[in-house]
Amino acid sequence: MRPFLLPFITLGIATPLHGQSSRLDAEVDRRAAQVQGTVVTWRRDIHEHPELSNRETRTAEVVASHLRSLGMEVRTGVAHTGVVGVLRGGKPGPVVALRADMDALPVTEEVDVPFASKVRSTYNGQEVGVMHACGHDTHVAMLMGVAEVLAGMRSDLPGTVKFIFQPAEEGAPAGERGGADLMIEEGALDDPKPSAIFGLHVFPYPAGEIRYRPGGTMASADAFRIVVRGRQTHGALPWAGIDPIVVASQIVLGLQTITSRQVDLTAAPAVVTVGAINGGVRFNIIPDSVVMLGTIRTFDNATRNDIHARVRRTAESIAQSAGATAQVVIDTTSAVTYNDPALTDWLVPILRTVAGASHVAVGPPITAAEDFSAYQRRVPGVFFFLGITPPGTDPSKAAPNHSPRFYVDEAALPVGVRALAHAAVDYLSAQPR
Ligand SMILES: [Zn+2]
Numbered sequence: 001m002r003p004f005l006l007p008f009i010t011l012g013i014a015t016p017l018h019g020q021s022s023r024l025d026a027e028v029d030r031r032a033a034q035v036q037g038t039v040v041t042w043r044r045d046i047h048e049h050p051e052l053s054n055r056e057t058r059t060a061e062v063v064a065s066h067l068r069s070l071g072m073e074v075r076t077g078v079a080h081t082g083v084v085g086v087l088r089g090g091k092p093g094p095v096v097a098l099r100a101d102m103d104a105l106p107v108t109e110e111v112d113v114p115f116a117s118k119v120r121s122t123y124n125g126q127e128v129g130v131m132h133a134c135g136h137d138t139h140v141a142m143l144m145g146v147a148e149v150l151a152g153m154r155s156d157l158p159g160t161v162k163f164i165f166q167p168a169e170e171g172a173p174a175g176e177r178g179g180a181d182l183m184i185e186e187g188a189l190d191d192p193k194p195s196a197i198f199g200l201h202v203f204p205y206p207a208g209e210i211r212y213r214p215g216g217t218m219a220s221a222d223a224f225r226i227v228v229r230g231r232q233t234h235g236a237l238p239w240a241g242i243d244p245i246v247v248a249s250q251i252v253l254g255l256q257t258i259t260s261r262q263v264d265l266t267a268a269p270a271v272v273t274v275g276a277i278n279g280g281v282r283f284n285i286i287p288d289s290v291v292m293l294g295t296i297r298t299f300d301n302a303t304r305n306d307i308h309a310r311v312r313r314t315a316e317s318i319a320q321s322a323g324a325t326a327q328v329v330i331d332t333t334s335a336v337t338y339n340d341p342a343l344t345d346w347l348v349p350i351l352r353t354v355a356g357a358s359h360v361a362v363g364p365p366i367t368a369a370e371d372f373s374a375y376q377r378r379v380p381g382v383f384f385f386l387g388i389t390p391p392g393t394d395p396s397k398a399a400p401n402h403s404p405r406f407y408v409d410e411a412a413l414p415v416g417v418r419a420l421a422h423a424a425v426d427y428l429s430a431q432p433r
């Protein structure tokens, strides 16, 4: 992570108070109010036409034609279906990026709204319903709204805003690549290169409220695969072989002591889960091998590396104690979603102004992962959460993201549009020139 220098913070103009930026801020609010209805229309259209990861062709077309209609430079086909729009302001200044993800999930919608998805598709060979059960439809619609707001004030913008519409946040289908890493590989952060990036995710907090967390906000997600090899034998003669099922069982319990006994959980939470064990075909045959699959979630890189080492040591040593072997492969899929602390400090007063001070608070760390982390490894960034649970529903009982009953109170969307638009405008305005 490169150091992030914010000299303007020490100058005390982090919250724009000067004539120029307060005028721009008023203009953002005026234009955001105008685009409010259209954002809801876009959201419903995208919600009704969800597309799985790396298949977001219709969504990408909707996005690209909108950005083109606003006069932006538009690149399509980035990381398969990604769209990158560049809005060059009329005045010189820095480059800031905003990101939305576009993909839906293999979930059959159970929400009773007129624009509910009836789409079906195949996912990894299985026939599935398709639904925007993670709310990426709202992310796309809100960022399209921000694009319209900022394009309308282009001549006054002191710098450039880059709009990144990314496919496959939920992960590419088996055998394919995709998502943030591929977007970056294919130049999403180049020419022009942003010096900061912002993004948001809808989440079951009270509608219109914002939660943020400096530092690690969402977990790293690493998939592991352990192959335990013993020696096949008759189920009645276990001493004639080496039983990998018993060894795998010991490894499951051993792995649980990593988070419960070995890692300092007061420093940062962590999770080690074994999600699959496969071995054996018959009641009276002890098999040759067992394959175990699992996931590791952490909130900082030191803990992450430490747990990786402990998973290997635990599996290998337990196997060795039985005369078996354990081969451990850890696939580092998503890094920690790490909010640059200085940039977060700078953003919070803006979020308070947008959502109301009492509606902005530090949120808990979230053990799900998010590939926004890939951008944050190259560019300081902040990823925050926008509440979408309607009044009258207890957020702790609301259907979570990925549920077939995940429901978005659209009253929250204008807050998201304004939060991202102000973040971009204030970032450009606050840079010393
Ligand atoms: Zn999701």
Ligand SMILES: [Zn+2]
Residues within 6 Å of the ligand: 134, 135, 136, 169, 201
């Ligand atoms: Zn998501």
